[in-house]
Amino acid sequence: MLTIGDVARQAGLRPSAIRYYERVGLLPEPHRVGGQRRYDRDVFTRIAVIRMAQEAGFTLEEIRTLVSGFPEATPAGDRWRALARRKLPEVDAMILRLMTMRRVLEESLMCDCLTLDACGVLGWSSAGTASTQAKTDLG
Amino acid sequence: MLTIGDVARQAGLRPSAIRYYERVGLLPEPHRVGGQRRYDRDVFTRIAVIRMAQEAGFTLEEIRTLVSGFPEATPAGDRWRALARRKLPEVDAMILRLMTMRRVLEESLMCDCLTLDACGVLGWSSAGTASTQAKTDLG
DNA sequence: CTACCGGTTCAAGCGAGCTTGAAGTCATTG
DNA sequence: CAATGACTTCAAGCTCGCTTGAACCGGTAG
Incomplete structure (x- = not known):
């Protein structure tokens, strides 16, 4: 289980960016330990997808649709x-x-x-x- | 000789954008008639270059260097x-x-x-x- | 116990690329 | 002469994608 700092370092972005991604729905809300976010390693896959899509010219809004797992309620x-x-x-x-x-x-x-x-x-x-x-x- | 409105309509952008381009050095200062800007048709070439470069991911800053004719003072x-x-x-x-x-x-x-x-x-x-x-x- | 480190929220700020609004100018038209 | 409409400047505002700062919390080390 990784802290936001770990994730940030390994993914090459700032914690603030990760929180921001979460806020706008690009990253799922992670579970917390004593209030602090704890991440599973597959967050890196998600981040890589986001980054690739971003570099390919998608807006975050579009990427949110791409990446979020519209769980139920969707065809x-x-x-x-x-x-x-x-x-x-x-x-x-x-x-x-x-x-x-x-x-x-x-x-x-x-x-x-x-x-x-x-x-x-x-x-x-x-x-x-x-x-x-x-x-x-x-x- | 085209007014800024003509240019805007034909190029598909707003007069404000054209003035903005001028301000940041993407378009040369046109001559004026009674204070108003008058453009020659080749402004469209310039605008098309700007747009293409922009779509190709250049910043306006870079495009300025691309497009402006660093007249003297440059190799x-x-x-x-x-x-x-x-x-x-x-x-x-x-x-x-x-x-x-x-x-x-x-x-x-x-x-x-x-x-x-x-x-x-x-x-x-x-x-x-x-x-x-x-x-x-x-x- | 205190210091410190890294996490937390929230609001505000920033740079890019324009747009918008206020206030004024100028040419034409009735 | 007054109104209209397109122009002018300047400053402020807006969207996107974050960052920064203030103020606070919690766990560990000295």
């Missing part, structure tokens, strides 16, 4: 699957954007432009078509 | 290239994380687990090795 893993299904295209879109960015970065390493928008790298002609380009997806 | 595009070089691996890492997330989402659509961490999909055994896993990269 099944249907809720989680629904979210996953909804999120997949977003993740794909994100990957695409990042790959575009990657290309831009890489190609711009090879040219002499002073600024990004003075540079042809983007494939945009720097004016004219720009307004069309400007409304790509973001909504 | 060349060296500064921008330096940033690009520094950012490339980060972008790559981000892409990798997203692909992991994608895999998790996709595979979890195919299993019956109620929660993510009850599920084997992650490849983590749900305890034991977790603490090791927990410290992947984040720093």
Whole structure:
């Protein structure tokens, strides 16, 4: 049984973050010994999931849905699957954007432009078509 | 010559955002007519660059360096290239994380687990090795 | 017994990225 | 001339994801 400090040290975050996660429903309320939180080792799995999802661009709100075990009162893993299904295209879109960015970065390493928008790298002609380009997806 | 309202409408953001970008140095100060800002169409290119970089996870601070034409007082595009070089691996890492997330989402659509961490999909055994896993990269 | 260490709560603060509101300016329209 | 509407500045507010500080509690060591 680990104290919040142990968990924090091993997971590489601050106790305050762990309490915060608990407050917003990302972590379950642990049992307590004399008022103090005691954690089981599988809290690390949970934290790792949270972190990964966070790095993948999910909000804590979304992660809460991902991660919390809607115990009864819910169809099944249907809720989680629904979210996953909804999120997949977003993740794909994100990957695409990042790959575009990657290309831009890489190609711009090879040219002499002073600024990004003075540079042809983007494939945009720097004016004219720009307004069309400007409304790509973001909504 | 476009007013700030025109630009905002066409770019899909609010005038306040445009003024904000100007304040933090993402957009150059436009000329003014009777105190009001007037923009050239190439502002849309700039805005599109900003948006893309933002979606790719750059902070406005970084984008400022990316986008602003450090006119004199700077070696060349060296500064921008330096940033690009520094950012490339980060972008790559981000892409990798997203692909992991994608895999998790996709595979979890195919299993019956109620929660993510009850599920084997992650490849983590749900305890034991977790603490090791927990410290992947984040720093 | 006292000190100290690490836990506890709660409210407030912070940085990023904007938005909102108040108060004023300016051009056009009736 | 007065009203309208889009602009202006400036300061303050808001959301997210935490952190920090004040004040307190409990267990162990000297």
